Amino acid sequence: MARFEKVGGLEGLILVHPKRIGDERGFFAETFRQSEFAAHGIDCQFVQSNHSLSQSKGTLRGLHFQKAPHAQAKLVQCIAGSLLDVVVDIRPGSSTFGQHASVELSAATGSQLFVPAGFAHGFCTLEDDTQIIYSVTEYYSPEAEFGLAFDDPELGIQWPFPPSDMTLSGRDRHWPGLSALKSGTAMAAVK
Template identity: 55%
Template structure:
């Protein structure tokens, strides 16, 4: 498994090795030992999946606050998506910065979005399916968001991104400047 790290600490990209023959391929999509070596010890407690029927659908930016934080290991099982993680840890040297990666079934990439990061994505093709493991159970009381188009964050969304697809909840998310300090950077 190939692991790529970013300038923003704690975010990682995992690309499983595919063993292919004329029948197709085999890949280990997750190994706890490799994950722990690069991202620390985390226990995944729930798997989630969502379908975005229309190309350009934007979901997010979402996160859960304490005491029910979530880390997410994200992959795409149909279509294609542009996946984003935004550092929202107060005091972090990369506060407000983002990482974005294109995830497809073909490239097999998986983005690790740790607790303390907002997560969102844009469907690049119709009928895109996103699957992700989470480290905490869903909690409606702790479910929060951040404006996907905050100019301070300045995410370079793909041309396909269509703000008309935002949910009512995501149309009314706060900007980074208005976000309380839900997370503190612990630093290395």
């Protein structure tokens, strides 16, 4: 049976610690059981799973989200290496709008992070050859894809490396800041 822990003071954000059963061969862990997750407030249907490899430590991916009606909840797990996983509450009207939480995920612990819909999500790798898998509740929709500036001073995220030492895509370097989401100008431009 897994252990479920609320994290970061953001409603719905849950760290899941699957129980590992080990012996001389290694270990076995049940990483998802719908009934157990539902009993802890994670009652959703995952429709797509994704797998990502980042070859170099200091690779940052994010902060990404999909606009409604294609907003995705995610169940994230690091399966090789380690990473700093960061989420930002972008739910309109939320009392914690603009606040973020971060948690280290690693293959060594096998912990998973459940991220509800309405959060921007990103991560920075802490080791070379870090791999992440995540299941989502909505299919990937290119027209709904959007992002938030990882280095927005208003967010105050403490990344593990200075921006000049991180590897990012060009697109991830140019997402708008939180103020554009607040005003609605950034979202209106891509509708």
